[in-house]
Amino acid sequence: MIELRGLTKRFGDATAVDDLTCTFRPGVVTGFLGPNGAGKTTTMLMTLGLQRPTAGTAHVDGRRYRDLPVPMREVGALLDARAVHASRSGRNHLLALALSNGLPRRRVGEVLELVGLAAVASKAAGTYSLGMSQRLGIAGALLGDPPVLLFDEPVNGLDPSGIAWVRTLMRDLAAEGRTVVVSSHLMSEMEQTADHLVVIGKGRLIADTSLAGFLAERSSSEVLVRAAGAGFADTLRAAGATVAEHVSGELLVTGIDAYAVGKLALASGTVLTELAPRRSSLEEVFMAMTAESVEFSGGASR
Known part of the structure; x- marks a missing residue:
């Protein structure tokens, strides 16, 4: 478990993390989300003792990272992913980590097999693609078989099958009772992977809740309708619904649910060719929630 209490980091006049208090719990995949510059990486660095907090604390199972006797066995x-000695082989990179942390040599082979790099382990890490480097970085994180895991953008550079593999791996690790924290800008992937969300913007906590709760509380419900013939939009409006009509013939209906739409169609003798409830995606909700926290935004195209 990771506990952050009043965690704050200032760089001169700039505040990167601002009085952040939250808990990353075991047994779930927690998506650590926020726009660029929100403070996610800085928070991780402070948790790992690589930056000193201006105020507050970051504890791993009740202790500071620097107080852990064998850190790689804990976190x-x-x-x-590119922070490796470029001329050192993937296997020797992991072996150096293992030997310097008192971990058994056999663990190197185990994690290489787990991440799918056994066949290329003798090649220089500097020749690896970004996707291969991500797999090597994941292998390094797993080397000490730790109960707490932090991953910053782990699917960058991976192909679809690699992304699916990471998704399954994260969920399997959490199912073993580990604390799994994943930072990513791929909202569609987070929607399929995370159980819980911690969302920050400009260093401040915006949300700390389950994925289901985040979407249920903040998303809007619509019903996508296609009707044979004209006039059904007026029927829906007369029943109190709000209807947006599209050139393609789609009706986006809010204010009533799919069951009520179906009853109206039956009563009016309207044939429906499509009737589908639709909720806002995590990406849509996330962008709406963090709109005021975006550090860089482009102008409209011309």
Whole structure:
């Protein structure tokens, strides 16, 4: 478990993390989300003792990272997939980590097999693609078989099958009772992977809740309708619904649910060719929630 209490980091006049208090719990995949510059990486660095907080604390199972006797047995982290000695082989990179942390040599082979790099383990890490480097970084995080894991953008550079593999791996690790924290800008992937969300903006906590609760509380419900013939939109409006009509013939209906739409169609003798409830995606809700926290935004195209 990771506990942050009043965690704050200032760089001169700039505040990167602002009085952040939250808990990352075991047994679930927690998506750690926020726009660029929100303070996610800085928070991870402070948790790992790589930056000193201006105020507050970051504890792993009740202790500061620097007080852990064998840190890699307690916490595994992937922050920068390219942070390896370029001329050292993938196997020797992991072996150096293992030997310097008192971990058994056999563990190197185990994690190489787990991440799918056994066949290329003798090649220089500098020749690896970004996707291969991500797999090597994940192997390093898992080397000490730790109960707490932090992953910063672990699917960058991976192909669809690799992304699906990471998704399954994260969920399997959480199912074993580990604390799994994943930072990513791929909202569609987080929607399929995370159980819980911690969302920050400009260093401040915006939300700390389950994925289901986040979507249920903040998303809007619509019903997508296609009707044979004209006039059904007026029927829906007369029943109190709000209807947006599209050139393609789609009706986006809010204010009543799909069951009520179906009853109206039956009563009016309207044939429906499509009737589908639709909720806002995590990406849509996230963008609406963090709109005021975006550090860089482009102008409209011309």
